[in-house]
Amino acid sequence: xxxxxxxxxxxxxxGLAACSTTTPAPDSMPVTVTFALTANGKPARCGEPLGPLxxxxxxxxxxxxxxxxxxxxLIDAAGQAVPLALERNDWQTASVxxxxxxDGTGGCAGGTRATxxxxxxxxxxxxxxxxxxxxxxPPALNHSSTEKAAPPLDIAxxxxxxxxxxxxxxxxxxxxxxxxxxxxxxxxTWYVHLGSNGCTGNPADGESVSCTxxxxxxxxxxxxxxxxxxxxxxxxxxxxxxALGRDRGGAVGCMSGPTDxxxxxxxxxxxxSLESGRPVTPGTSPAFVVVAKPVAKP
Amino acid sequence: xxxxxxxxxxxxxxxxxxxxxxPVLAADWTWSLPGHVPEPRVPADNPMSxxxxxxxxxxxxxxxxxxxxxxxxxxxHIQAKAFTxxxxxxxxxxxxLTHRNAQPLANSAxxxxxxxxxxxxxxxxxxxxVPLFGDDxxxxxxxxxxxxxxxxxxxxxxxxxxxxxxxxxxxxxxxSMAAVIKAIAAFQRSIVSVDSRYDRYLxxxxxxxxxxxxxxxxxxxxxxxxxxxxxxxxxxxxxxxARSREVETPFHNTGLYNLDRAGAYxxxxxxxxxxxxxxxxxxxxxxxxLRNVAVTAPYxxxxxxxxxxxxxxxxxxxxxxxxxxxxxxxxxxxxxxxGLISRIGLTPQExxxxxxxxxxxxxxxxxxxxxxxxxxxxxR
Numbered sequence: 001x002x003x004x005x006x007x008x009x010x011x012x013x014x015g016l017a018a019c020s021t022t023t024p025a026p027d028s029m030p031v032t033v034t035f036a037l038t039a040n041g042k043p044a045r046c047g048e049p050l051g052p053l054x055x056x057x058x059x060x061x062x063x064x065x066x067x068x069x070x071x072x073x074l075i076d077a078a079g080q081a082v083p084l085a086l087e088r089n090d091w092q093t094a095s096v097x098x099x100x101x102x103d104g105t106g107g108c109a110g111g112t113r114a115t116x117x118x119x120x121x122x123x124x125x126x127x128x129x130x131x132x133x134x135x136x137x138p139p140a141l142n143h144s145s146t147e148k149a150a151p152p153l154d155i156a157x158x159x160x161x162x163x164x165x166x167x168x169x170x171x172x173x174x175x176x177x178x179x180x181x182x183x184x185x186x187x188x189t190w191y192v193h194l195g196s197n198g199c200t201g202n203p204a205d206g207e208s209v210s211c212t213x214x215x216x217x218x219x220x221x222x223x224x225x226x227x228x229x230x231x232x233x234x235x236x237x238x239x240x241x242x243a244l245g246r247d248r249g250g251a252v253g254c255m256s257g258p259t260d261x262x263x264x265x266x267x268x269x270x271x272x273s274l275e276s277g278r279p280v281t282p283g284t285s286p287a288f289v290v291v292a293k294p295v296a297k298p
Numbered sequence: 299x300x301x302x303x304x305x306x307x308x309x310x311x312x313x314x315x316x317x318x319x320x321p322v323l324a325a326d327w328t329w330s331l332p333g334h335v336p337e338p339r340v341p342a343d344n345p346m347s348x349x350x351x352x353x354x355x356x357x358x359x360x361x362x363x364x365x366x367x368x369x370x371x372x373x374x375h376i377q378a379k380a381f382t383x384x385x386x387x388x389x390x391x392x393x394x395l396t397h398r399n400a401q402p403l404a405n406s407a408x409x410x411x412x413x414x415x416x417x418x419x420x421x422x423x424x425x426x427x428v429p430l431f432g433d434d435x436x437x438x439x440x441x442x443x444x445x446x447x448x449x450x451x452x453x454x455x456x457x458x459x460x461x462x463x464x465x466x467x468x469x470x471x472x473x474s475m476a477a478v479i480k481a482i483a484a485f486q487r488s489i490v491s492v493d494s495r496y497d498r499y500l501x502x503x504x505x506x507x508x509x510x511x512x513x514x515x516x517x518x519x520x521x522x523x524x525x526x527x528x529x530x531x532x533x534x535x536x537x538x539x540a541r542s543r544e545v546e547t548p549f550h551n552t553g554l555y556n557l558d559r560a561g562a563y564x565x566x567x568x569x570x571x572x573x574x575x576x577x578x579x580x581x582x583x584x585x586x587x588l589r590n591v592a593v594t595a596p597y598x599x600x601x602x603x604x605x606x607x608x609x610x611x612x613x614x615x616x617x618x619x620x621x622x623x624x625x626x627x628x629x630x631x632x633x634x635x636x637g638l639i640s641r642i643g644l645t646p647q648e649x650x651x652x653x654x655x656x657x658x659x660x661x662x663x664x665x666x667x668x669x670x671x672x673x674x675x676x677x678r
Contacts, residue, residue: 104443112442145427147476156442161427163573164418183624198573201420203410203538203545206341209418212574250565251434258575 028122031084033072033131033226034293035117037065037101039235043294047106050173054239055265063172063189064111065101066158067233068137072097074123075130075222082128084121090151091116096137098152107174111157117230117294131224131231132283135194136168136216142196143209160195164209168216169194172253173235175244182249190244191253192266196277198258213277215256217270220283221290230293238287241265327351334500335492335531336539338407341421344480346487350465352673354485356458357478359672362451363430364391365439371429371482372672374400374437378665380590381489386601394435397566399601402594404491404664405587410536410545414599415569415583417547422483430479445475452478489670491589493663496655506658513655516648524613524652526638533588533659549582553617553635554598556627561634564625567600580634590664592657606656610649616641 037044040051046062053060073081086092091100097119102108119133136142137153146159146166153166160167171192179187198212221231242265247253250260257263258274267274271285279285327346329337340346357363358371374388374396375381381403387395398414411417412425419425429437440448452458453473465481466472496514498504506514516522518529527550530537538545549570555563563569563581570579583599597603603612612618616639617630630641644652664670 110441110443145424145476145479146431147427147474147479156431156440156445157433159427159431161424161431162416162418164420164424198575199418200573201411201418201424203420203536203547204542206339206421206538207424209420257572259571 027125028085029125030122031074031120031226033084033119033133034230035099035119036230036232036291036294037062037235038232038289038291041236044101044235046102046104046108046111050235053173053175053235054242054244056243056245058244059176060173060190060244061107061176062102063107063174064157065171065233066098066155067135067169067171067194068096068098068152068158068166069119069133070096070136070138070216071132071134071218072119072121073132074128074226075132075220075224076126076128079129081132082123084119084123086119086121089120092119092121092152093141093150096141096153098155098158112155129224130220130222131226132218132220133231134216134218135285136196136214137166139196139210139214142166143199143207160193163195163197163199163211164201165196165199165211167193167195171233171235171238173239173244177245179244179252180246181252182247187247187252189252190242190247191251191255192238193251193253193255194270194272195256197256198277211277213256213258215272215277217272217285218279218282219271219285219288221288224290226293228293230291232289232291233287234289237289238266238269240269240286242269329490331490332492332497332501334497336408336541338487339538339540339542340407340487341423341483344423344483346484347465349461350481350484351488352485353458353461353465354481354483354488355670356461356673357452357482358485359674360452362455363438363440363448363478365436365441365444365448366391367451369438371438375403377670377672378593380404380491380593380661380664382594384595386596388437390435390437391439392436396435396437398599399596401586402590403486404489404589404661405532406489407487408532408537408539410538410547411584413584414567414586415549415572417549417570417573422486423479426479426482430475440475449473449475449478489664491661491664494589494659494661496658497661499658507654509651509654510658511655512648513651513653514658516644516652517655522613522642522644522648522652523638527585527636528588533591534585536584547584549579549584550636550638551581551632551634552583552598552613552639553629553632554602554612555581555618555620555625556629556632557625559627559631561632562627569599578634581632582634588656589659590661592660593665607649607653610644610652613639614642614644614649 044050050060072084075081091098100116102111103115104111104113142165146154146156158167172189174189179190196211196214199209202208248261250257254263254266263274269287271280326348361367361370369391374383383400388400412419430440462472466477495504499506517524527535536547561580570582597609603609619628620626
């Protein structure tokens with residue numbers, strides 16, 4: 001019995017040791033940044049009407065809503081961005097996190113059940129004024145295979161195989177009445193797929209990929225209190241100026257195609273130049289707004 | 299028998315046992331290639347082995363690999379048709395059609411880029427993610443929701459787990475989708491077509507007919523100019539091999555469409571333009587290998603030309619005029635057309651000669667060799 005007890009004690013110590021790698025050091029403090037998905041001033045969820053969206057005020061339901069963020073940082077009183085040391089779990093690696101607002105129910109059938117609305121990590125203890133993050137996946141990780149990468153980069157739905165990379169943002173809605181295409185056909189879903197494009201692999205080494213249009217979206221919130229506030233991707237703002245009931249060419253909706261007529265308004269609302277793939281005004285994205293932190297679900 | 303001898307024997311058996319399951323070294327794979335064909339480049343993290351190729355062959359022909367269990371890679375890549383499917387566009391597992399024509403797979407190990415026009419895809423492993431996971435259109439229909447179930451189907455077949463272990467002994471979990479991809483890629487690399495009558499002619503083992511010889515002269519000559527885009531040992535112009543230092547990846551507009559008199563091709567088949575949005579890349583596609591071209595009808599990126607004779611006509615005319623319908627337009631006048639495509643005005647005799655030469659590129663070994671055939675049929 002003595003031996004057994006000793007073994008248990010050993011396990012307990014090991015367990016603690018494992019936990020301590022994610023426990024902030026004494027001079028750092030834990031931070032949880034909460035994100036949200038909203039439409040018409042309310043949380044947007046699968047299976048609930050989103051209300052009217054876009055230039056036509058088209059009623060729609062949610063089909064998918066996920067995006068990756070990198071370079072998450074709090075901004076200190078001096079205006080310096082202090083990187084969040086990310087906790088490591090199935091939603092985030094040391095450098096990138098996945099926000100997931102679809103739960104596979106209702107119109108989101110085919111998605112994943114689990115959702116995630118937070119980025120967790122730590123910063124040196126102190127007072128902070130704001131928040132910054134970038135919608136995207138770091139170039140060094142973007143072109144990894146979903147079948148080889150660690151979570152959360154292993155999600156096949158976020159893969160963008162034709163660019164040998166990933167969708168940074170996948171937001172899809174089903175407008176009531178469908179989407180009328182230019183050729184007379186109808187589509188069910190209006191897609192927003194944001195990712196690096198114009199990508200070229202190096203055939204000499206058979207792998208390394210570089211892209212002309214990064215399409216990474218830096219967002220800065222000058223005044224942000226993680227305790228009481230959340231950053232919302234607001235569908236009403238994202239689709240402002242987009243006519244969701246029709247598609248005039250290219251992919252249905254906007255899949256970051258530089259000549260897709262639907263990408264003009266979407267990229268304007270994201271704050272990206274469709275032509276260059278760079279932010280119009282770095283840090284500024286009309287599609288993201290600050291909201292009150294939702295009350296935690298029981 | 300002494301005890302000691304028995305022990306040594308037992309040790310010997312154990313070593314042999316280990317040997318069977320130990321990493322199958324690349325050394326167990328040899329490329330049997332004629333002198334005019336360089337060895338292909340093989341990714342460092344996916345060396346060839348006989349075991350892996352055989353595993354890949356099983357998977358290539360296995361419908362359990364699609365989400366709903368209805369299609370396999372082989373559904374669109376049929377050996378007797380040089381691994382094409384005889385259709386203009388191919389139905390995926392949920393009924394939707396592909397955007398483009400199923401490509402032949404022979405000698406794809408030497409491709410610098412994959413699919414009809416995609417500079418981002420430079421390995422078979424990455425290319426395979428398109429048919430496996432693509433959702434526009436759905437081909438194999440593998441998703442986050444069914445991926446574990448699909449791997450479970452493979453695990454439940456007693457034949458598979460030992461083959462995965464033997465092929466990927468270094469992996470803690472050898473049966474994964476990453477391993478599926480690697481094994482199928484290895485099988486695809488093994489599909490080598492270098493035994494056409496033309497290859498045998500180059501080796502002095504066969505002769506070409508008079509018509510074929512005249513066709514060959516035209517093909518490699520400066521009037522027909524076929525060789526500019528189809529001049530490599532693989533009869534294309536994007537080749538990478540084991541000793542390549544720099545690799546060019548040209549794409550060409552061959553004057554098939556001209557929707558708006560400004561050179562437009564129909565979406566979503568605008569070639570390199572879909573990636574670059576540069577006007578000059580409108581309608582620019584990769585020149586496919588012409589090996590086995592006589593058995594891979596219909597032709598072009600969208601399967602829009604039914605016969606090889608009609609393809610030769612289009613090139614003789616310097617492009618194709620679509621006379622009616624939504625795709626009406628004179629491709630011959632496409633402003634982005636390659637400078638290598640101009641009206642040649644081949645005589646009927648010359649066209650027949652070219653056709654004859656292209657027929658000499660058919661490799662009967664490729665079309666019939668059991669190495670690349672359906673293993674499940676053989677097991678039934």
